Amino acid sequence: MPTARKSWLFFGSDDHANAATNLFSLVASCKFHGLDAEAYLADVIRVMLYWPRERYVELAPKFWAGTRARLDAEAMKLPLGRVTVPPPLTAEEQAATG
Helix, strand or coil: CCCCCCCCHHHCHHHHHHHHHHHHHHHHHHHCCCHHHHHHHHHHHHHHHCCCCHHHHCHHHHHHHHHHHCCHHHHHHHHCCCCCCCCCCCCCHHHHHH
16 A cells, blocks of 8 residues: 655645745746756855855855856866855946846
C-alpha cells in the first residue's frame, strides 16, 4: 500500500513550510529571469559569506546576471575560496540596470 504519494505536500512545521515557500519563490524568480536555479543558488551561497549585508539586493535573481558579470570569473570557477566583492554600482549604472 503506497503511503508516500502525497507526503511531498506536507511539511514538518509552519517554520519548515515558510522556509520551503521562500526557496520555491527564489526558484520561481530564477526561472522568470532566465537563470538556472541550481547554479544561481550555488553561486549565491558561495558569495553571500563575503557580501556586505546592505548590498544583498544585488544578489537577487533580478540583478544576478549583472552582479555575476562583475565577479572575478577565475575565482568563481573554483568550488571554494574567497570571493572579492566588486564596488557598488554608481547611480548611473543603477539607473541603467532598471
